[in-house]
Amino acid sequence: xxxxxxxxxVGVLLSLILVVIGTIWLSHSQETLDRIAEHxxxxxxxxxxxxxxxxxxTGFQGSTMMSIITGSVFTLLVLCVAFIVGxxxxxxxxTQD
Amino acid sequence: MHIPDGFLDYTVCAITYAGSIIFxxxxxxxxxxxxxDKQIPLMAxxxxxxxxxxxxxxxxxxxTTAHLLGGPIVALTLGPYAGMIxxxxxxxxxxxxxxDGGITTLGANVWNMGVxxxxxxxxxxxxxTKIRRSRRALLIGAFIGAFLGxxxxxxxxxxELGSSSIFPYAxxxxxxxxxxxxxxxxxxxxxxxxxxxxxxxxxxxxxxQLPQFKLLTKEL
Numbered sequence: 386x387x388x389x390x391x392x393x394x395v396g397v398l399l400s401l402i403l404v405v406i407g408t409i410w411l412s413h414s415q416e417t418l419d420r421i422a423e424h425x426x427x428x429x430x431x432x433x434x435x436x437x438x439x440x441x442x443t444g445f446q447g448s449t450m451m452s453i454i455t456g457s458v459f460t461l462l463v464l465c466v467a468f469i470v471g472x473x474x475x476x477x478x479x480t481q482d
Numbered sequence: 483m484h485i486p487d488g489f490l491d492y493t494v495c496a497i498t499y500a501g502s503i504i505f506x507x508x509x510x511x512x513x514x515x516x517x518x519d520k521q522i523p524l525m526a527x528x529x530x531x532x533x534x535x536x537x538x539x540x541x542x543x544x545x546t547t548a549h550l551l552g553g554p555i556v557a558l559t560l561g562p563y564a565g566m567i568x569x570x571x572x573x574x575x576x577x578x579x580x581x582d583g584g585i586t587t588l589g590a591n592v593w594n595m596g597v598x599x600x601x602x603x604x605x606x607x608x609x610x611t612k613i614r615r616s617r618r619a620l621l622i623g624a625f626i627g628a629f630l631g632x633x634x635x636x637x638x639x640x641x642e643l644g645s646s647s648i649f650p651y652a653x654x655x656x657x658x659x660x661x662x663x664x665x666x667x668x669x670x671x672x673x674x675x676x677x678x679x680x681x682x683x684x685x686x687x688x689x690x691q692l693p694q695f696k697l698l699t700k701e702l
Contacts, residue, residue, distance in 0.1 A: 388686070389523040396527030400534040407537035414539040417546045417663040418639060421656050422489055425649045430488030435581035440537065459575065460534045467529035467571050471522035474564065478514030 397464065404456035408440075408449055483551070483639055483664070484576065484591055487584030491646040498642060499589030505566055505597050513563035516691070521560055524689050528556050529568040536572065540667060548667035551635065553599030554628035554675040559682065559690060562604040569596035590642050599635040603627030603675070611694040617683070620694060624679050625672035632671045636664030 422428070437455060445451040490498075517525065532552025539547035552572070556565035573591050576582035583591045603624075610623030640660035644653025682690055690696075 393523050400531045403534035411538040415547050417659050425652050427648050429486040432487050433585045437579050438581045440580050460530050463533040464526045464530035468526035471525040474514035
């Protein structure tokens with residue numbers, strides 16, 4: 386296997402481990418920003434209804450397994466998007482040279 | 483550190499969008515020139531890894547949590563322009579699909595995590611490695627850059643909240659709380675950044691294309 390494929394494979398495996406740890410043990414979020422907002426009485430007012438609010442699928446709220454699957458699928462999606470964007474940036478630079 | 487819709491007034495949203503757009507234009511013009519073909523899989527891998535890493539919330543102080551940003555490591559491995567694009571991909575997907583961050587506040591989130599969180603670590607790293615050229619200086623520069631990048635990104639988020647009419651008189655509290663709380667995760671970000679760089683220097687130095695790494699490789 387060439388070095389680049391190994392790099393992606395190791396990165397994907399590590400990312401999936403992070404998703405599992407993040408979903409099972411480190412999912413509780415109480416950010417300082419939210420605390421400040423709470424203190425000053427400000428509220429979120431979304432102008433867009435995201436399809437997967439709080440990383441959960443509607444109807445499967447509270448399901449750890451579904452959250453892991455969602456996180457994993459989107460991690461792979463991010464990988465593909467970043468790869469395509471990277472290729473596009475490089476191709477654009479080559480045509481400019 | 484993701485600011486949701488509703489937390490910033492339209493003036494602050496417009497100013498931060500304007501700042502981010504300037505950097506987006508620069509990034510899309512320059513990133514491809516600095517990125518090598520070998521680094522494209524690294525860009526994809528790091529973007530995915532830090533998307534996943536941002537799902538992990540670490541307890542800090544006062545019952546609050548914070549997450550790693552990832553900006554410093556993408557800045558030092560891919561260069562700041564490609565690094566900013568990596569962070570934009572993460573923030574855009576989080577806002578569109580998960581409601582993590584907002585649409586009106588995307589400019590602010592990109593400014594904090596994609597500009598400040600990327601360009602500050604890069605600038606600090608370049609500065610420190612200019613003063614002293616050694617493997618240790620590279621790692622110290624990476625650590626300090628990452629720490630300052632995280633803290634300043636949080637300070638900017640606090641400033642934006644404090645400047646918004648939605649949070650009257652909140653600036654001192656918001657800036658202090660954000661800066662102090664995020665200094666804890668800044669230490670973690672520094673350790674991770676220096677650790678990943680150390681690992682890449684040992685295993686895949688060919689992926690590190692910044693002049694500082696090339697000079698060091700030649701000298702050692």
